[in-house]
Amino acid sequence: MLSSVMDALQGFGVSTTHYLQTNYQDAQGLFLWVSWAADLRNTFFIFFPLWFHLRASVGIKLIWVAVIGDWLNLVFKWILFGERPYWWVHETAHYAKTVPPHIEQYPMTCETGPGSPSGHAMGAAGVYYTLVTSILALTISKKKYGSKKSTSREWYLKAILWTLFWGVQVCVCLSRVFIAAHFPHQVVCGVISGIIVAEAFNRTQWIYNASMKKYFYTTLCLTSFAVGFYLLLKALGVDLLWTLEKAHKWCVRPEWVHMDSTPFASLLRNMGTLFGLGLGLHSPLYTETKKSSSKVMKAGCVLSSLLLLHLFDSFKPPTHTASLYYLLSFCKSAAVPLVTVSIIPYCVHRALSLQNKKAA
Numbered sequence: 613m614l615s616s617v618m619d620a621l622q623g624f625g626v627s628t629t630h631y632l633q634t635n636y637q638d639a640q641g642l643f644l645w646v647s648w649a650a651d652l653r654n655t656f657f658i659f660f661p662l663w664f665h666l667r668a669s670v671g672i673k674l675i676w677v678a679v680i681g682d683w684l685n686l687v688f689k690w691i692l693f694g695e696r697p698y699w700w701v702h703e704t705a706h707y708a709k710t711v712p713p714h715i716e717q718y719p720m721t722c723e724t725g726p727g728s729p730s731g732h733a734m735g736a737a738g739v740y741y742t743l744v745t746s747i748l749a750l751t752i753s754k755k756k757y758g759s760k761k762s763t764s765r766e767w768y769l770k771a772i773l774w775t776l777f778w779g780v781q782v783c784v785c786l787s788r789v790f791i792a793a794h795f796p797h798q799v800v801c802g803v804i805s806g807i808i809v810a811e812a813f814n815r816t817q818w819i820y821n822a823s824m825k826k827y828f829y830t831t832l833c834l835t836s837f838a839v840g841f842y843l844l845l846k847a848l849g850v851d852l853l854w855t856l857e858k859a860h861k862w863c864v865r866p867e868w869v870h871m872d873s874t875p876f877a878s879l880l881r882n883m884g885t886l887f888g889l890g891l892g893l894h895s896p897l898y899t900e901t902k903k904s905s906s907k908v909m910k911a912g913c914v915l916s917s918l919l920l921l922h923l924f925d926s927f928k929p930p931t932h933t934a935s936l937y938y939l940l941s942f943c944k945s946a947a948v949p950l951v952t953v954s955i956i957p958y959c960v961h962r963a964l965s966l967q968n969k970k971a972a
Contacts, residue, residue, distance in 0.1 A: 621797055622697070625796050626712070626713055629792050630715055632789060632790045633716050636790070639790075642787075650735065655678045655739050656945070660675055665957070675889050678735060682734075683838070684805070685731045688728070688729055689726035689727070689875070690875070692726065694727035696794065696855070696858075697727075717791075717792060719868050721793050722859050722863035722865075722869045723793050725878070726855050727795065728795075730802035732788055733784055733799040733801075734806040734809075736781065741807050742810045742813070744774065744776075744777050748769070784799070827889065828887070856874065871931045876938060877941055881942070882945070883945075884942035885949060893954075895950070900958065904957070904961055909961065912964070917951075917956050924944075927944065929941055
């Protein structure tokens with residue numbers, strides 16, 4: 613019974629992908645760009661450095677929402693075993709009496725992990741929900757302690773921000789269905805899950821004052837749980853990497869199967885980011901510079917962070933050895949918040965201090 617329901621649901625999903633690809637082929641570039649923009653990498657390399665230097669609490673919350681959301685996404689995928697359209701359409705018996713719809717593949721189609729829920733949809737929902745609610749909270753707090761503004765202006769701001777939020781979610785969901793990486797029900801589940809994670813962290817306060825010990829133990833516990841869960845299920849005869857074989861088998865171009873989309877690459881990338889944030893926030897360099905709040909200082913930190921991280925992102929760890937790749941991915945991910953939080957602000961602060969001394 614459940615199998616028949618899932619076949620019907622996934623058959624509808626493939627038909628939706630076929631419809632989008634047939635009738636909106638001209639929007640291919642837009643859909644591919646949206647999938648790229650919704651990647652969590654952009655949260656770490658763009659949104660985090662921008663918001664951390666403007667409002668540190670928002671930047672910290674963004675990292676926690678992105679990391680914990682993606683970790684939960686990995687665990688959910690290992691439990692739900694979701695198929696992906698680009699391989700399911702070739703293997704299912706759903707089309708035994710009919711010709712299956714032809715669906716195109718793109719460079720971002722061949723994800724290697726299970727499909728449910730959608731990581732892109734879950735990440736985008738969590739990150740943008742955090743941004744919208746944070747902006748609204750900042751606006752309300754300014755109104756509370758500043759001059760009174762008309763309630764209509766506040767209503768317009770809410771309407772604009774939430775319209776943008778849902779517009780982004782619709783675009784992300786359509787893009788993932790268009791490129792045949794996900795079924796519609798998977799992206800819907802992703803959006804709902806992402807909002808729940810973000811709302812949970814809206815109600816969590818301890819992350820802003822977490823000690824280095826908490827960052828270390830949180831990183832260790834999350835990593836140990838995921839690896840332990842994987843080993844337990846493997847011991848019970850459950851292969852959690854079953855999707856890798858399908859990706860290599862059904863992806864039309866081998867170079868589209870990327871190691872950075874594997875489950876363990878995602879896990880170590882996120883754990884590295886969280887650990888690096890802890891190191892940065894408890895660095896003596898950050899302690900020395902966090903009291904500097906001048907606009908010039910903030911602007912210098914934002915521009916320097918975005919430029920340096922853009923160059924840093926161009927470094928791609930070698931993929932010929934899996935263990936080396938995972939180790940370097942962890943180190944690279946840890947370096948991103950560490951550099952953003954402590955090293956760049958310290959360098960900018962020193963440069964401005966030297967400039968002020970020369971001017972005096």
